[in-house]
């Protein structure tokens with residue numbers, strides 16, 4: 314699949330730049346360059362510095378302008394892809410998403426999540442164009458560390474709860490429109506696919522194996538979740554994630570891991586029944602996903618820290634206001650605390 318890139322990029326341009334960090338360049342760099350060159354496309358690589366920040370976007374955009382590149386390929390995780398999308402917005406040309414981990418729903422979306430150089434969430438940046446091509450090689454994704462795959466499952470599970478909250482409230486989807494039935498149903502299909510296949514898919518990826526369930530989950534994590542959140546809307550889970558990024562202690566947890574704590578928090582915030590919340594927590598634990606604050610680096614979180622998260626999560630620009638009721642920082646702080654306690658209780662019961 315990676316080896317087919319030349320064939321697909323032929324219709325998009327003639328000079329290609331592959332943006333990927335050192336790990337991903339080692340993994341696919343040579344194959345991508347060979348495939349492009351075999352299709353008579355100029356191919357160069359540039360090492361990504363790891364953060365989708367304004368400085369990194371400008372650095373890469375300067376290289377693209379200087380070299381006359383007309384196709385940028387972002388390969389790797391969400392941050393490399395988001396940076397490549399942001400660069401294309403500055404420079405024009407075509408953009409290709411090549412996720413080498415199924416860790417987020419970034420590959421298909423027409424937006425980037427921008428962070429400070431220190432990894433604090435800054436803004437969503439929206440574009441008129443989606444990636445021109447999304448190329449996911451299931452074997453590469455299955456060969457990556459399972460943690461990324463699990464994280465993508467968490468990102469995909471959240472999509473359903475967030476799209477459903479937006480649908481119920483008549484809120485706005487990510488492109489500023491009314492959520493469509495299509496977006497709502499795709500988010501549901503994403504959830505159902507993950508509930509039906511994620512456990513065995515994670516087993517397979519632990520073994521470095523490729524199965525039908527791995528393919529189903531890779532599709533759900535990237536395509537179904539991507540279309541589902543963009544057309545269906547985000548709500549509390551991602552706002553809680555964005556709030557959590559304000560605390561340095563959480564920076565070693567992946568996007569999906571923080572989102573999962575955000576999902577449990579959203580369910581508590583929405584006043585879901587005990588059995589419903591516990592079912593979600595049990596499923597998370599079976600998948601090896603975090604359900605407590607300590608699981609994402611926040612041992613003994615102070616009230617001040619939780620207030621920081623809650624304040625940021627309730628920023629007027631945040632999607633938490635897509636919940637079907639008014640949400641305030643104290644509600645989010647208390648939901649976070651309670652979600653953490655539920656996570657600990659269910660975890661202890663199972664051990």
Ligand SMILES: NC(=O)c1ccc[n+]([C@@H]2O[C@H](COP(=O)([O-])OP(=O)(O)OC[C@H]3O[C@@H](n4cnc5c(N)ncnc54)[C@H](O)[C@@H]3O)[C@@H](O)[C@H]2O)c1
Pocket residue numbers: 334336337340363365389390391392393395413414416417418419420422423424425426453454456457458461464468567568569
């Ligand atoms: N734009 C969107 O629509 C959207 C949606 C969801 C998440 N995001 C963003 O995505 C980012 C998170 O992405 P992420 O969780 O993928 O993390 P990441 O991009 O920070 O890191 C991915 C890591 O995986 C490694 N890697 C990639 N492929 C590998 C492979 N095959 N084998 C081994 N290692 C491999 C990379 O070297 C890198 O260290 C956040 O910034 C989040 O906000 C964006």
Ligand SMILES: [Zn+2]
Pocket residue numbers: 417418468551568572
């Ligand atoms: Zn996400």
